[in-house]
Amino acid sequence: MKYGTLLRTLLLSVPLxxxxxxxxxxxxxxxxxxxVTQSAGSSDGIIVDVSDPNAQFVPVLSYRTGPYAPNxxxxxxxxxxxxxxxxxxxxxxNGVKISFEECETGYATARSIExxxxxxxxxxxxxxxxxxxxxxxxxxxxxxxxxxxxxxITMGYGRSESRNGGVFPWNFPIYGTYWTAxxxxxxxxxxxxxxxxxxxxxxxxxxxxxxxxxxEPIPLLEKRASMHDFELIKLPVTHPGVEQKSAWINIRKEQxxxxxxxxxxxxxxxxxxxxxxxxxxxxxxxGIWWAGAEPDVRPAAADAVGYQAVSMISSGQAQVHKDxxxxxxxxxxxxxxxxxxxxVLYNVGLLNAALVVESIRTAQSKxxxxxxTGEQVRWGIENLNITEENIQDLGLSGYMYPVNLSCSDHxxxxxxxxxxxxxESWEYSTDWISADDAVLQPMVKSAADTYxxxxxxxxxxxxx
Amino acid sequence: MFYREAGQFxxxxxxxxxxxxxxxxxxxxxxxxxxxxxxxxxxxxxYVFRAIFIPVIIMALAAIGLNxxxxxxxxxxxxxxxxxxxxxxxxxxxxIRIPELNPLICFLLxxxxxxxxxxxFGIPSLRIKGFYLAVATLAxxxxxxxxxxxxxxxxNYTPSGSIAVQPVEVWGFVFDSPIRKYLLCLTVLVIFxxxxxxxxxxxIGRAWMATRDMDVAAEIIGIRPIYAKLSAFAVxxxxxxxxxxxxxxxxxxxxxxxxxDINLSFSILFMVIIGGLGxxxxxxxxxxxxxxxxxxxxxLPIWLGINMSTxxxxxxxxxxxxxxxxxxxxxxxxxxxRIWQITKEKLRLWPFPH
Numbered sequence: 115m116k117y118g119t120l121l122r123t124l125l126l127s128v129p130l131x132x133x134x135x136x137x138x139x140x141x142x143x144x145x146x147x148x149x150v151t152q153s154a155g156s157s158d159g160i161i162v163d164v165s166d167p168n169a170q171f172v173p174v175l176s177y178r179t180g181p182y183a184p185n186x187x188x189x190x191x192x193x194x195x196x197x198x199x200x201x202x203x204x205x206x207x208n209g210v211k212i213s214f215e216e217c218e219t220g221y222a223t224a225r226s227i228e229x230x231x232x233x234x235x236x237x238x239x240x241x242x243x244x245x246x247x248x249x250x251x252x253x254x255x256x257x258x259x260x261x262x263x264x265x266x267i268t269m270g271y272g273r274s275e276s277r278n279g280g281v282f283p284w285n286f287p288i289y290g291t292y293w294t295a296x297x298x299x300x301x302x303x304x305x306x307x308x309x310x311x312x313x314x315x316x317x318x319x320x321x322x323x324x325x326x327x328x329x330e331p332i333p334l335l336e337k338r339a340s341m342h343d344f345e346l347i348k349l350p351v352t353h354p355g356v357e358q359k360s361a362w363i364n365i366r367k368e369q370x371x372x373x374x375x376x377x378x379x380x381x382x383x384x385x386x387x388x389x390x391x392x393x394x395x396x397x398x399x400x401g402i403w404w405a406g407a408e409p410d411v412r413p414a415a416a417d418a419v420g421y422q423a424v425s426m427i428s429s430g431q432a433q434v435h436k437d438x439x440x441x442x443x444x445x446x447x448x449x450x451x452x453x454x455x456x457x458v459l460y461n462v463g464l465l466n467a468a469l470v471v472e473s474i475r476t477a478q479s480k481x482x483x484x485x486x487t488g489e490q491v492r493w494g495i496e497n498l499n500i501t502e503e504n505i506q507d508l509g510l511s512g513y514m515y516p517v518n519l520s521c522s523d524h525x526x527x528x529x530x531x532x533x534x535x536x537x538e539s540w541e542y543s544t545d546w547i548s549a550d551d552a553v554l555q556p557m558v559k560s561a562a563d564t565y566x567x568x569x570x571x572x573x574x575x576x577x578x
Numbered sequence: 579m580f581y582r583e584a585g586q587f588x589x590x591x592x593x594x595x596x597x598x599x600x601x602x603x604x605x606x607x608x609x610x611x612x613x614x615x616x617x618x619x620x621x622x623x624x625y626v627f628r629a630i631f632i633p634v635i636i637m638a639l640a641a642i643g644l645n646x647x648x649x650x651x652x653x654x655x656x657x658x659x660x661x662x663x664x665x666x667x668x669x670x671x672x673x674i675r676i677p678e679l680n681p682l683i684c685f686l687l688x689x690x691x692x693x694x695x696x697x698x699f700g701i702p703s704l705r706i707k708g709f710y711l712a713v714a715t716l717a718x719x720x721x722x723x724x725x726x727x728x729x730x731x732x733x734n735y736t737p738s739g740s741i742a743v744q745p746v747e748v749w750g751f752v753f754d755s756p757i758r759k760y761l762l763c764l765t766v767l768v769i770f771x772x773x774x775x776x777x778x779x780x781x782i783g784r785a786w787m788a789t790r791d792m793d794v795a796a797e798i799i800g801i802r803p804i805y806a807k808l809s810a811f812a813v814x815x816x817x818x819x820x821x822x823x824x825x826x827x828x829x830x831x832x833x834x835x836x837x838x839d840i841n842l843s844f845s846i847l848f849m850v851i852i853g854g855l856g857x858x859x860x861x862x863x864x865x866x867x868x869x870x871x872x873x874x875x876x877x878l879p880i881w882l883g884i885n886m887s888t889x890x891x892x893x894x895x896x897x898x899x900x901x902x903x904x905x906x907x908x909x910x911x912x913x914x915x916r917i918w919q920i921t922k923e924k925l926r927l928w929p930f931p932h
Contacts, residue, residue, distance in 0.1 A: 176888060178887065178888055178889035178892070179889050179892045179893060183889070187889075216888045217888065218876070218888040218889065218891065218892040220892065223830075223833070223834065223836070223837060224830075224837065227629075227830070228629045228873065231624070231625050231628045231629045232625060232629065232877075235623075235624070235625065249738075250740070250834050250836065253738070253740040253742065253832045253833075253834065254830060254831060254832045254833070256742070256832065257742055257743075257831040257832045258831060261754070273738075274737075324727060325834055325836055326738035326739060326740040326834050327738075329737065329738040329739050330737065330738050332737065333737040350727075353836060353839075561737065565742070568674070568734075568742065568744065569742060569744065570744070570745070
């Protein structure tokens with residue numbers, strides 16, 4: 115009998131707990147909450163039901179909880195709000211509305227796979243394209259996508275060799291891979307030293323997230339180190355990256371000339387605080403694009419001034435942001451706070467969604483204006499040709515770059531700028547720096563060939 | 579009423595020592611096997627196979643393996659994630675270095691590699707007991723984490739340390755579709771369950787249980803602790819190693835060292851504790867509970883048509899999951915297997931409890 119009482123008490127308390135959290139969540143943490151969206155009510159035609167037979171389904175893998183949430187949230191907001199804007203402003207892509215469903219991965223690979231399996235078959239034609247938003251998950255989903263015939267856009271992350279569409283027909287690391295980013299950084303270090311040859315004898319430390327994401331740039335940096343005779347010090351930081359004292363003690367001991375920071379989530383802000391602790395000059399630290407956003411530098415406040423990161427896209431607002439504010443936020447349909455619109459990671463999510471939408475638009479030009487399958491969207495991505503004119507029309511001037519993909523090149527752009535934190539905002543500190551494809555191309559080819567051999571794939575499917 | 583063994587006389591030792599001495603139990607198990615091998619493959623869709631059945635089955639295998647060590651032999655271990663990692667990486671290396679080897683044999687070799695590691699890291703158990711042993715097995719966890727992320731040979735020098743597996747092909751038959759993978763895992767689970775059940779009923783199992791209940795007394799009645807403890811480590815890590823190879827090849831398909839981190843060790847230990855220490859069915863129940871409940875809680879709001887942000891759902895999932903663990907342990911500290919047993923005892927008396 116006593117268990118009966120216990121059971122009753124528990125059952126009674128569950129709704130109370132739920133109600134309690136609901137209130138707290140809505141009041142204190144508006145950025146995490148989609149409730150605003152739902153309570154506003156006038157969401158007809160903007161938020162489309164997944165079961166709508168005339169809508170194109172786009173799955174969203176996001177992480178709004180866990181140690182990567184401060185960075186995952188703005189990306190997810192930017193991504194979903196662009197999709198909502200397309201519905202609200204344009205009435206969909208050529209009249210085909212977009213439906214989407216978010217699935218919380220917590221940046222964990224196993225959970226990402228579950229989300230992938232959960233979402234891949236939804237909507238009238240299945241998932242159009244996946245954006246795993248995690249390099250670990252990209253590795254795992256890369257094995258599954260060809261079987262399910264769903265393309266992956268991994269904008270600025272994922273497998274570096276997957277730009278070779280002959281071996282990886284379903285992967286699209288548009289706007290840059292980690293090898294590109296690392297090469298841009300090394301090129302920049304060469305530039306400020308008056309030539310790559312002057313890197314000889316210098317020490318460059320790589321503080322990296324100990325996961326596929328953090329390890330990706332190592333082969334390139336090792337190759338560059340042997341080409342220019344600089345010393346590469348590799349300092350791994352275990353997930354989630356809040357404990358990195360030993361790495362920075364090493365840096366104090368070794369006094370490298372530059373530190374490259376390959377972090378994500380709380381690891382980045384921790385790194386900058388630790389750098390301050392060991393008095394390592396912040397203007398000698400260079401981050402990957404995932405370590406160059408507001409959540410990374412704000413906790414460190416003034417200590418972060420001078421820190422630079424390679425940038426896919428910086429903060430700021432274009433016409434499209436004004437549209438988002440007027441169509442969504444003024445109608446009470448925004449997912450986050452107004453101030454968040456136009457932050458670096460918000461823009462990353464937005465740019466990512468814009469690529470998805472343009473890919474679907476391109477695919478529609480061949481397959482018709484109706485919901486398309488993943489396989490048809492893949493054709494759209496591979497034949498993506500975005501010109502400066504298109505970008506103007508999309509209201510994304512300065513926040514999207516012309517790109518022209520082909521079977522042999524799924525990356526499209528191998529150049530990036532650096533931006534610097536001035537204490538208030540990120541501002542570009544260099545002009546476009548191109549990665550040296552003479553270095554990258556042979557590495558991509560050999561890594562892709564190895565993959566093809568192990569997986570039993572044809573070495574190059576582009577000719578057929 | 580339905581569950582009553584009245585009239586079932588055992589006239590031979592063989593009948594008395596059967597795994598399922600009660601007729602109704604045999605029917606029950608037959609129904610489960612029929613459901614598993616015939617009904618589920620006909621009804622389930624791809625999501626159910628890939629996200630529910632396959633992980634649950636593999637985790638059940640690992641939980642049964644750990645239960646042999648923790649539940650039957652009383653040696654607390656936090657190294658299950660490490661044994662799974664050893665199984666997975668060993669299977670990968672056997673497969674990539676000896677391509678003509680049958681993948682199923684590679685899985686078993688992965689299990690055997692885990693056995694070797696298990697025996698080596700089981701040696702401290704001869705001197706260390708209880709919680710102290712748990713801490714000692716943690717060393718193994720950190721050791722494998724380090725080994726597989728730092729020694730490139732194990733990952734065949736892949737640049738990012740992430741491994742993509744080859745297709746599992748046995749005599750020209752490729753285990754690629756979810757249903758084939760499911761049947762492979764289920765068959766492995768059934769075979770290993772039969773092995774485990776018979777081991778714990780036999781001489782070895784009795785030696786383990788005697789060691790668990792009181793090691794000094796066990797030694798006095800002639801059980802060699804070194805033999806009992808190391809055999810428990812060996813068998814347990816073999817099971818977990820095979821589960822690791824299946825987890826890597828059948829479930830993940832591509833993985834990084836983080837896939838076998840300390841969290842995995844913890845969740846397998848929780849499966850064993852919540853399922854029921856010293857019970858084969860407990861391992862299965864625990865694996866189902868720990869693997870499925872979060873997914874269920876995560877999707878419940880959508881099924882109920884409640885609009886909630888994914889973050890909110892995720893927070894609730896953790897809270898309710900934690901609450902339910904406490905609830906089940908408060909109601910029955912001996913685990914789900916004990917609840918199952920009580921249900922059976924009540925059924926025998928039903929509908930006349932007195």
